[in-house]
Amino acid sequence: MSERYMKVEKIEHGTVIDHIMAGMAFDVIRVLGLQNDRSMSILINSHSKKGGKKDILKIENVELSAEEASRVALVSPLATINIIANGDVVKKFNAEAPRVVEGILSCSNPNCISNQNEPVTSEFHLGPDEEHRYICAYCERDIVDLARQIRR
Ligand SMILES: [Zn+2]
Structure with a gap:
């Protein structure tokens, strides 16, 4: 056996x-x-x-x-x-992708207000297409590599 x-x-x-x-x-x-x-x-x-x-x-x-x-x-x-x-x-x-993500992701745009040490909480909205993209509520940049932009 x-x-x-x-x-x-x-x-x-x-x-x-x-x-x-x-x-x-x-x-x-x-x-x-x-x-x-x-x-x-x-x-x-x-x-x-x-x-x-x-x-x-x-x-x-x-x-x-x-x-x-x-x-x-x-x-x-x-x-x-x-x-x-x-x-x-x-x-x-x-697991259901949230429509709005606050505070978990960082914007990949260094000039975004959410990256300027302002008292601003990052905010992203799920894009309208099926591609599972998140778009910054402040500068509208798309986050492509989500895993990299997640705050530790
Ligand atoms: Zn941004």
Whole structure:
């Protein structure tokens, strides 16, 4: 009998974020502000049953709120959030990209008023097209690389 090992242990309580865009798991950790004292499992470039590759993040003893889920959607709009209790999935939902993002992103335009040490909170609006772009409310610059513009 051959021995097989599971790649990642199942978790009893916590959150599994599935279908993260391949290579984005660390950005998800960053937007959630998770510290490395957490017990987490990270799968990078895992093979998806739907074809292609994805990342998976399992966080023990953390139940993601809707607000946190929308942060995940900022960097990985197709992620699914599974809340686990006693080893079972008790709640499953899609991360939904927020229409308005305040304070989380920085504008990539150095001349933008939100980058001038003024008491101005950055504000971005989801663009009208399907391309998942965020546009600065002050200077109207498009944010292309969202993950890079997320404040630590
Ligand atoms: Zn701006």
